Amino acid sequence: xxxxxxxxxxxxxxxxxxxxxxxxxxxxxxxxxxxxxxxxxxxxxxxxxxxxxxxxxxxxxxxxxxxxxxxxxxxxxxxxxxxxxxxxxxxxxxxxxxxxxxxxxxxxxxxxxxxxxxxxxxxxxxxxxxxxxxxxxxxxxxxxxxxxxxxxxxxxxxxxxxxxxxxxxxxxxxxxxxxxxxxxxxxxxxxxxxxxx
Numbered sequence: 584x585x586x587x588x589x590x591x592x593x594x595x596x597x598x599x600x601x602x603x604x605x606x607x608x609x610x611x612x613x614x615x616x617x618x619x620x621x622x623x624x625x626x627x628x629x630x631x632x633x634x635x636x637x638x639x640x641x642x643x644x645x646x647x648x649x650x651x652x653x654x655x656x657x658x659x660x661x662x663x664x665x666x667x668x669x670x671x672x673x674x675x676x677x678x679x680x681x682x683x684x685x686x687x688x689x690x691x692x693x694x695x696x697x698x699x700x701x702x703x704x705x706x707x708x709x710x711x712x713x714x715x716x717x718x719x720x721x722x723x724x725x726x727x728x729x730x731x732x733x734x735x736x737x738x739x740x741x742x743x744x745x746x747x748x749x750x751x752x753x754x755x756x757x758x759x760x761x762x763x764x765x766x767x768x769x770x771x772x773x774x775x776x777x778x779x780x
Contacts, residue, residue, distance in 0.1 A: 585626045587679035587721075587728025589666040589751045591615055593627070595659055596641060605646040607632070607656065611667055613639050619669070624684070626668040628752075629726030629763045630654050631684025654686050655725075655761045664752040666726045679728030680721040681768055688712060689761040693738060701742040702754065703732070706762070708739060714774045715766035723765040727751050 593615075597608040609627060616637060619625070623634050625642065632644035651657055659665070671677070694705040706724075708716060716722060716739045720731050727747065733740040748754035756762055 584671045585629075585631070585668050585679075585682040585684055585726070586671055586675075586677055587629075587682040587723045587726060588668065589727055590668050592664045592750070592752055593667040595661050595663050595665055597661055598656075598659070603648055605648065605651045605656070606635070606643055607646055608636075608641055608643045609665060609667070610641050615667060615669065616640070616642060624670050626666070626670075626682070626684045626726045628655060628665050629682065629684065629723050629765055630656070630686050631670075650686075653688070654763050655689050658761055664755065666751050668726055680723075682723045682726070682728060682765055683768060684726075685765060686763045687715070687766050687771075688764060690764055692756050692758050692760050692762065695756075695758065698742070701744060702748060703740055703742050704753070704756070705733075705738050705740040706764075707737055708764070710737075712766055715770045717767070717770060720767045720770060722767060723763075725752060725756075725762050727753060 594610040596610050599606045621634050624631050634642050635645050636643040690706040690708045693707050696703045716734050718734050722729055722731050729741040731739050732742050
């Protein structure tokens with residue numbers, strides 16, 4: 584379980600494909616990896632992955648083909664930045680929202696617009712996720728906990744403050760690029776429990 588508060592930007596060092604296995608190696612700070620060990624989880628661009636190998640300033644994870652194809656990892660290359668977050672500890676403060684690290688889908692950026700000190704990003708989303716994205720509701724984009732500022736039948740927007748732009752990779756997303764999204768957990772459960780009218 585995560586909060587969507589990114590701890591740092593890491594960097595992809597290598598993507599190695601071998602049969603049905605994809606191994607992703609990321610650079611991270613020694614402080615983030617201080618007590619990190621094999622078998623521990625890390626949210627990489629919002630995707631919960633398990634460490635298979637750790638060095639002082641890098642770690643590797645194995646990704647199933649389904650996860651690789653369902654996320655934006657298929658579009659990333661060595662040198663690209665990724666958002667990193669360690670799992671929530673029992674005694675940690677919860678300041679974002681509950682994020683499972685299970686990506687629902689990828690969406691493409693349609694528009695970037697500066698509004699005073701904020702950068703507003705607008706994305707198009709698939710129809711099968713209608714009802715899971717609501718105005719003033721929570722959404723995780725590349726693992727970043729954000730509030731939906733506006734939603735239509737086909738698009739949603741979020742506003743980013745300079746601090747979020749500095750700490751995450753969202754400021755580098757270009758129009759047409761894909762990002763990982765995890766829709767609001769509560770909205771998903773409510774949608775699943777709705778009875779036909």
